[in-house]
Amino acid sequence: MTVTLFKKVDYTLNKLLEDIALGEIGLPDIQRPFVWLNSKVRDLFDSMYRGYPIGYVLFWANSLSGGDRQIGTNTKQAPSRLLIVDGQQRLTSLYAVLKGIPVIREDFSQGRIQIAYHPATQKFEVADAATKNDPEWLADISLLWSKETSRNKVVKGYMQRLHDYRDSDDSKPPLSEDEEEKLTESIDQLYDLQNYPITALELSATVTEEQVADVFVRINSTGTKLDQADFILTLMSVFWDEGRAQLEAFSRASHHPSTGAASPYNHFIQPSPDQLLRVAVGLGFRRARLQHVYSILRGKDLETEQFSEAQRTAQFAVLQEAQSYVLDLQHWHEFLKALMRAGYRRADMITSQVTLLYVYVFYLIGKRDYGVKSNALREVIARWFFFSTLTGRYTGSFESTLEQDLARLRDVADATGFVDMLDKIISDTLSSDFWSITLPNELGTSSARTPSLFAYYASLNLLEAKVLFSKLRVAELLDPTAKAKKSALERHHLFPKGHLAKLGISEKRDTNQIANFALVEWSDNIDISAKPPSKYVPQHAERFSASELKDMYYWHALPADWYDMEYSVFLAERRQLIAKVIQAGFMKLYE
Numbered sequence: 001m002t003v004t005l006f007k008k009v010d011y012t013l014n015k016l017l018e019d020i021a022l023g024e025i026g027l028p029d030i031q032r033p034f035v036w037l038n039s040k041v042r043d044l045f046d047s048m049y050r051g052y053p054i055g056y057v058l059f060w061a062n063s064l065s066g067g068d069r070q071i072g073t074n075t076k077q078a079p080s081r082l083l084i085v086d087g088q089q090r091l092t093s094l095y096a097v098l099k100g101i102p103v104i105r106e107d108f109s110q111g112r113i114q115i116a117y118h119p120a121t122q123k124f125e126v127a128d129a130a131t132k133n134d135p136e137w138l139a140d141i142s143l144l145w146s147k148e149t150s151r152n153k154v155v156k157g158y159m160q161r162l163h164d165y166r167d168s169d170d171s172k173p174p175l176s177e178d179e180e181e182k183l184t185e186s187i188d189q190l191y192d193l194q195n196y197p198i199t200a201l202e203l204s205a206t207v208t209e210e211q212v213a214d215v216f217v218r219i220n221s222t223g224t225k226l227d228q229a230d231f232i233l234t235l236m237s238v239f240w241d242e243g244r245a246q247l248e249a250f251s252r253a254s255h256h257p258s259t260g261a262a263s264p265y266n267h268f269i270q271p272s273p274d275q276l277l278r279v280a281v282g283l284g285f286r287r288a289r290l291q292h293v294y295s296i297l298r299g300k301d302l303e304t305e306q307f308s309e310a311q312r313t314a315q316f317a318v319l320q321e322a323q324s325y326v327l328d329l330q331h332w333h334e335f336l337k338a339l340m341r342a343g344y345r346r347a348d349m350i351t352s353q354v355t356l357l358y359v360y361v362f363y364l365i366g367k368r369d370y371g372v373k374s375n376a377l378r379e380v381i382a383r384w385f386f387f388s389t390l391t392g393r394y395t396g397s398f399e400s401t402l403e404q405d406l407a408r409l410r411d412v413a414d415a416t417g418f419v420d421m422l423d424k425i426i427s428d429t430l431s432s433d434f435w436s437i438t439l440p441n442e443l444g445t446s447s448a449r450t451p452s453l454f455a456y457y458a459s460l461n462l463l464e465a466k467v468l469f470s471k472l473r474v475a476e477l478l479d480p481t482a483k484a485k486k487s488a489l490e491r492h493h494l495f496p497k498g499h500l501a502k503l504g505i506s507e508k509r510d511t512n513q514i515a516n517f518a519l520v521e522w523s524d525n526i527d528i529s530a531k532p533p534s535k536y537v538p539q540h541a542e543r544f545s546a547s548e549l550k551d552m553y554y555w556h557a558l559p560a561d562w563y564d565m566e567y568s569v570f571l572a573e574r575r576q577l578i579a580k581v582i583q584a585g586f587m588k589l590y591e
Contacts, residue, residue: 005211006201014194016057017095019082025059026080026237027091034092034103038126041093041113045141046124048196049189057087057198058219060212061205082202083234085216098194100142104248114140119158119186120179135165144191151191155184209294228290229274232281235297240316243323247273250327262329266336267346267480268356275357276326282361283368284322286409288402325364334374335363335381342382343458343585344389346480351451355394358402359385362422365409370418380419383589387426390439390455390582430586439579444571446512448491453514456578459585460519465555468492468518469540477521492520494558495567498530505567515574518556533563557581 019025047054059082084091093113096103102110114127117138131137135158138144143154159180166172203212209231236244251273254264281293297319299312325331339356350356363381366372372380388394394401405425412418442452460474467474497511505511520528528536541549553560557577562570 005207005215006203009200009202011198011200012194013094013098013196013198016091016198016200017098017194020091020095021099023080025082025084026062026234027084027088027095034089034096035106036089036093038113038115041097042115042124042126044090044093045097045115045193048193049122049124054090054198055087057091057200058085058203058216059083059200060085060203060207085203085212086219097142098145100146112142114142117141117187117190119183119190122186135161138187141190144187145194151188155187158187159183210291228294229277231294232277232290232297233274235294239297239312240320243320244273246323246327247276250276264327264329264332266333268336268339268344268350269347269353271353271357275353276323279357279360279364280319280323280326282358282402282406283325283364284318286365286406288358288399288406325368326360331364331367334378335360338363338378338381339385341378342386342589343461344385344454345458345461345475345478349454349457349478351389351449351454352392352395354398355385355388355392358394358398359388361402362405366415366418370412370415372415372418376415376419379589380422383426383586384422386455386458386586386589387430389451390586391429392451435579435583436576439582440575443514443575443578445514446509447514448512450514452582455582455586456514457519459582459588460555462585462588463555463581466552468520468552468556469543470521472521474519477519490520491517492528494518494562495533495570496528496530499532500567503567510567513571515557515571515578518558537563555581 016025020027044054062080062083092103095101096113097115100112102112104110116125116127116131117123118125118136119138120136125131125137127139132139138154138158143149144151159175162183163175166175203215207215209228213231233244233247236247250264251271254266254270257263257265278288278290281287281290285293285296287293296315297312299307299309299315301308301311338359344350359381362384363377366377366381408421408425409418412421439452442450447453457474457478461478465474466472467477493511494516495511497506500506500511528540544552552558553562557574557580559565559570559573559577562574565573
């Protein structure tokens with residue numbers, strides 16, 4: 001006979017919210033911060049008011065004993081017996097509205113969900129200036145359940161405002177007793193939503209995290225994936241809520257420029273809590289796969305399959321120490337300097353945030369565990385980032401690759417060994433065949449966001465190259481802080497599309513190849529327009545000396561007399577030259 005892994009439990013909405021407030025039911029952000037639009041919350045209340053079902057919620061019984069910190073509000077009194085697996089957005093909506101508390105949005109801003117109600121028409125709306133200024137509307141239904149007032153006071157206040165409004169406007173009929181009674185009944189029906197029935201399915205405490213994830217995916221109509229990072233963040237909410245709050249605070253601060261105080265804000269990445277968690281796990285446990293880390297943090301011995309509170313406490317201490325290192329602002333910004341040293345200047349040059357974060361893992365390991373001196377560490381991490389980005393090392397099966405790289409550290413004993421290990425991986429991968437065959441072939445694409453293209457731009461920065469037909473350096477015009485209506489630097493078709501069309505070449509994969517683009521100032525790009533290169537090149541070249549043109553042609557990988565070349569031949573030769581420029585830029589990182 002099949003063993004059922006869950007039981008059905010019927011709640012009222014009020015009972016659910018009480019258990020959340022007490023911490024009996026944990027309400028962590030297992031599906032990320034609150035993402036519902038206020039209009040969806042409005043529709044949820046409308047469905048409940050009409051007596052429609054709103055679906056069940058899925059809980060997972062927590063077999064672990066409670067720590068000092070529990071989920072819930074400041075009045076929490078009991079350990080979290082149940083964790084919410086599915087239904088977090090609905091319960092967050094209901095909890096936030098009935099309790100009148102703000103929610104955290106995807107950008108980490110906070111704000112209240114205010115829903116207005118029109119008792120006469122029994123209509124719900126997202127509160128706005130119109131509903132707040134119209135006495136016919138109950139502007140904020142949260143007041144009905146507020147501890148600061150009472151349902152009777154809210155109704156009396158509403159009726160008084162409506163009386164005054166009707167009496168002051170001769171075109172409006174006065175409020176009759178019969179109408180007042182109907183309006184009161186309408187508001188009472190809304191107030192009674194606290195008794196709305198909700199069914200919960202409670203998964204047994206014996207169910208593993210893998211089974212929970214499988215159940216979640218199978219029943220979740222949106223196809224949302226529940227991954228191991230979600231589980232670990234949930235555990236942090238139970239046993240180390242302060243640590244989770246630290247991750248969220250760092251992420252929130254990284255989205256907005258600082259007004260003077262130290263801040264994680266930068267021009268490369270605004271990391272999410274789960275991304276930062278991955279870095280802490282990589283540093284603390286030398287693991288990329290989170291599958292086993294979740295079990296470890298639950299206090300599970302991977303050999304005996306037994307749980308131990310002492311082991312859980314010890315492992316959380318490891319995570320806590322690692323996370324403090326990850327979130328240290330000095331470490332964070334020193335690492336970001338390594339990206340600038342590698343020639344990368346801003347976020348739109350980063351094609352993989354995973355790569356950036358995994359390189360941060362190695363930066364922290366080199367600093368903390370091997371004591372690599374700052375200057376040497378910056379240089380090797382700059383090389384490692386350039387190399388990892390160029391080769392797409394941490395794309396695809398990125399967890400497996402990082403696990404393998406971390407495993408190589410087992411034989412590393414000191415700072416010299418750490419640097420040598422990374423450089424050996426680089427030299428073994430970037431062989432002569434890579435530079436002469438693999439990379440030129442990868443450049444044969446029309447994709448505007450490819451690692452090899454941004455490695456080329458980074459190389460131009462490293463070589464202190466000037467913009468094509470300009471006295472200004474590429475690095476100066478790639479300044480991430482400069483904002484204007486027109487970009488200071490634009491990608492220009494060396495063989496304009498209009499010119500190529502006359503030659504019978506119109507396919508995007510041909511006209512938009514990387515090898516047909518060069519960086520120019522926007523004013524030059526406008527001036528060149530659709531002119532053939534044989535016409536615009538002499539006009540622009542006359543502004544420069546022969547030596548200046550020689551350097552410019554080298555930086556921008558342009559063959560001699562390229563403007564008179566047959567197009568396909570030009571593309572093939574320029575791909576080879578771009579690869580050589582990338583190699584020359586990369587070798588600058590060894591100086």
